[in-house]
Amino acid sequence: MLQGKRILLIVAGGIAAFKALELIRRLRERGAAVRCILTEAGTRFVTPLSLQALSEDRVYTDMFSLTDESEMGHIQLSRDADLLVVVPATANILARMAGGLADDLAATVLLATDKPVLAAPAMNVRMWTHAATVANVETLKKRGVTFIGPNDGAMACNEHGPGRMSEPAEIAAAIESMLAANRPLAGKRALVTSGPTREAIDPVRYISNHSSGKQGHAIAAALARLGAEVTLVSGPVAVADPPEVRVVRVDSADQMLAACLAAGRVDVAVCAAAVADWKVTRTAGAKIKKKAGALPPALELAANPDILATLSKPGAKRPALVVGFAAETEDLVANAIAKRGRKGCDWIVANDVSPAIGTFGGERNTVHLVSAAGVENWPTLTKDEVAGRLAARMALHLAGPRSAEAAE
Numbered sequence: 001m002l003q004g005k006r007i008l009l010i011v012a013g014g015i016a017a018f019k020a021l022e023l024i025r026r027l028r029e030r031g032a033a034v035r036c037i038l039t040e041a042g043t044r045f046v047t048p049l050s051l052q053a054l055s056e057d058r059v060y061t062d063m064f065s066l067t068d069e070s071e072m073g074h075i076q077l078s079r080d081a082d083l084l085v086v087v088p089a090t091a092n093i094l095a096r097m098a099g100g101l102a103d104d105l106a107a108t109v110l111l112a113t114d115k116p117v118l119a120a121p122a123m124n125v126r127m128w129t130h131a132a133t134v135a136n137v138e139t140l141k142k143r144g145v146t147f148i149g150p151n152d153g154a155m156a157c158n159e160h161g162p163g164r165m166s167e168p169a170e171i172a173a174a175i176e177s178m179l180a181a182n183r184p185l186a187g188k189r190a191l192v193t194s195g196p197t198r199e200a201i202d203p204v205r206y207i208s209n210h211s212s213g214k215q216g217h218a219i220a221a222a223l224a225r226l227g228a229e230v231t232l233v234s235g236p237v238a239v240a241d242p243p244e245v246r247v248v249r250v251d252s253a254d255q256m257l258a259a260c261l262a263a264g265r266v267d268v269a270v271c272a273a274a275v276a277d278w279k280v281t282r283t284a285g286a287k288i289k290k291k292a293g294a295l296p297p298a299l300e301l302a303a304n305p306d307i308l309a310t311l312s313k314p315g316a317k318r319p320a321l322v323v324g325f326a327a328e329t330e331d332l333v334a335n336a337i338a339k340r341g342r343k344g345c346d347w348i349v350a351n352d353v354s355p356a357i358g359t360f361g362g363e364r365n366t367v368h369l370v371s372a373a374g375v376e377n378w379p380t381l382t383k384d385e386v387a388g389r390l391a392a393r394m395a396l397h398l399a400g401p402r403s404a405e406a407a408e
């Protein structure tokens with residue numbers, strides 16, 4: 001249920017901290033990756049070693065650790081997470097969060113994050129009902145922090161009432177529902193093409209291009225993060241398979257088309273692959289020999305099938321949204337508008353692939369989103385950011401005309 005999700009667990013100093021160990025186990029059973037920050041007070045209740053053993057990841061404790069900061073800056077800790085969870089959310093850490101303090105690593109990360117935060121309070125009943133805590137919880141709720149618990153019951157301090165931390169199973173369920181709410185493409189199927197194709201000349205030589213697959217793979221990952229069931233049809237690339245994505249590896253354009261058609265019916269298709277426009281008419285069965293004094297062999301080329309145009313053909317099986325890319329070196333937007341019309345896709349993402357810009361194989365991309373509504377010029381972004389933004393726009397479009405209009 002939490003496959004591919006990354007949870008940053010902030011373990012503070014309270015007797016209920018021991019429940020964090022069971023929570024980590026449950027989250028990992030559900031497929032989540034858990035990384036822990038342990039406060040100074042937290043170390044009095046659980047050891048970094050226990051958290052590390054269960055999470056199978058490094059435990060972060062010290063804001064001023066030069067090693068931690070050089071390897072994983074505190075901002076990066078929250079950037080890498082889908083959700084921050086505070087267990088136990090003691091009166092002290094809630095007060096520090098409400099007051100905007102940044103006096104240790106946990107508080108700093110909580111102040112610096114733009115990710116959703118879940119807090120599971122645990123404290124003495126009088127501390128929980130104290131006007132200061134009540135006000136802090138109100139403030140944090142207004143700022144969007146989600147609370148689970150506390151439960152009623154007997155407490156370690158021999159008192160009875162609200163203050164017991166929710167059980168790990170309850171917290172895990174709350175985490176699941178919070179993350180499900182961020183999955184607008186759950187139940188949707190997506191197809192993404194990525195990377196180059198290789199068109200064989202003979203068994204050892206081929207025609208291809210410089211696509212690395214970074215942009216297409218990032219789009220597949222972004223759609224999967226939003227809950228889509230993604231098939232990624234990829235030409236030969238060196239980038240890693242994105243998590244939670246079914247990857248079909250192909251070489252040639254013919255194979256890429258066949259794999260796309262075999263993926264069956266999908267709700268959205270994104271063609272980010274740099275498909276070779278031509279293939280060699282007659283691929284030699286054996287390595288073509290160089291003969292002394294002979295002319296080099298002439299290659300006769302034939303057009304490859306157009307995958308984007310095929311997927312865009314009107315019909316019952318057409319995806320609700322087909323997105324193509326336009327790789328241009330001149331008249332970028334004008335050519336992209338014409339290409340959108342020729343291919344019949346709904347949106348086209350135009351990017352300048354002039355060698356000086358370094359789009360092929362690079363980390364960044366400057367794109368223009370061309371749709372029936374017009375042309376949007378996006379700023380230069382990392383390929384991951386382009387992917388995230390595009391996937392979010394696609395989710396909005398599928399959610400219905402009203403939400404899409406609001407964004408366009």
Ligand code: PMT
Pocket residue numbers: 193195210211212213214215216253271272273274275276277304305306307308309323324325326327328339343351353359360361362383
């Ligand atoms: O892989 P990276 O190194 O990260 O680089 C990313 C990228 C530059 C490859 C990517 O952003 C991009 O622009 N992909 C499309 C490259 C391309 O082939 O563009 P095109 O203008 O030639 O083709 C237009 C569209 O038709 C594309 O969606 C392409 O996938 C599709 N096409 C083209 C030919 C063909 N036979 N079949 C197709 O489906």
